[in-house]
Amino acid sequence: MPKMGESVAEATILKWLKKEGDKIEMDEPVLEIATDKVDSEVPSPAAGVLSKRMFEEGQVVKVGQVIAMIAAEGESASSASPKAQPPATRPEAEGIPSSGSMPAPAPSTNGKAQVQHAPAVAVHASETLSKTSSTGKFYSPLVRTIAKQEGVSMTELESITGSGANSRVTKNDLLKHIETKKSPGYIAAPAAPSAPAMQPAQAPAYSAPAVSSSGNTEIIEMDRMRKLIADHMVMSKHTAPHVTSFVEADVTNLVMWREKMKGVFEKRDGEKLTFTPLFIEALIKAIKDFPMINISVDGTKIILKKDINIGMAAALPSGNLIVPVIRNADRLNLLGLVKSVNDLAARARTNKLSPDEIQGGTYTLTNVGTFGNVMGTPIINQPQVAIMATGAIRKKPAVIETPQGDAIGIRHFMFLSHSYDHRVVDGALGGSFVRRVADYLEQWDVNRVG
DSSP states (O other): OOOOOTTOOEEEEEEESSOTTOEEOTTOEEEEEEOSSOEEEEEOSSOEEEEEEOSOTTOEEETTOOOEEEEOTTOOHHHHOOOOOOTTOOGGGGTOOSSSEEEEEEOOTTSSOEEEEEEOOOSOOGGGOOEEOTTSOEEOHHHHHHHHHTTOOHHHHHTSOOOSGGGOOOHHHHHHHHHHHHSTTOOOOOOOOSSOTTOOOOOOOOOOOOOOOOSSOOOOOOOHHHHHHHHHHHHHHHHSOEEEEEEEEEOHHHHHHHHHHHHHHHHHHSOOOOSHHHHHHHHHHHHHHOGGGSEEEETTEEEEOSSOOEEEOEEOTTSOEEOOEETTGGGOOHHHHHHHHHHHHHHHHTTOOOGGGGSOOSEEEEEGGGGTOSOOOOOOOTTOSEEEEEOOOEEEEEEEEETTEEEEEEEEEEEEEEEEETTTOOHHHHHHHHHHHHHHHHTOOTTOOO
């Protein structure tokens, strides 16, 4: 297995391009591998016959391990190929050295195989790594060598439609192109577009990166909730092109009002007054101003939600995340929002929420300021199309405009981070929405009583 870089310790075999017994030319691709950095073809460093494949497709192989044996020229594939090992077996498990020579059977006069030591050709030379073009396409050393010899430029190479995995250009593709060039009436074609205009691009195939567990490590199995969260987050990023807009809001009036009223709410109503219901009230007002933020996408259809159901992300003691939903939040006054927020947060921490209470949200708020973060780039809670993160409130010096002129004063500021689905929410709507939420927070009435 070739060394793919300082940080890569192993690679996954994607596809064998040659079967045991196949003849192989020098620099001809033998297999395709993948790391968390690149996908590459591994070409043969010698001509001969592929006598043995040490690993199967889908297996993870450490850098430096022998992945294939090539019989010396003159040997037949049948005599040079020992019995294939089980897929999960490493070469060392059968006593096969990782370098040097390997016993290979050879035909004898009495019809029984004799063992002779033939040099082992390990397909792991670092100089055989594939290279990339400026557009990110991969070309094997063999393809690049042929292109150089035949005077095929990189621009021309990129115009060739490949038949290999992920449309990779193979040796045969290049040779066919060169023959076509020599035919009368050939006209060079421009580079093919990656996808037809106005057509959604297919999600690229990918495999999870291989992770080394060697060294001082501990393996921890994800619990069920963490698995669900992981799947949901990956699905959201694959579904929606995320864009995030940021606004810094002066929330001095809001902070002063809460400081004055939190004792009143606790004494009068028996409820703690946090910032979350105040943020939600501003969100509700902004959603009424921009109803197209309160939608979902179904194929090419936009589903406009008439109800405003606000999800509030809550961190659990286990470290997991849950999003209980305040249904019909626009029908509640501030006290109703305070009660709903406190009730849902308390029952979330004690695992007493019902399934219905974490479904049906149309917009989500997450308060990253709780952890001292000033801003974030939240991931959309599908099938919604937007989510807002509120950052930590911090005191900062600011210019204050007064009738007597500008002055420097201490104000309370916070960042609002608005992530939205760029399929249906453009920058004008996404940016205007977060700006409107900031306006409502900045214009908070310090004299209101509840």
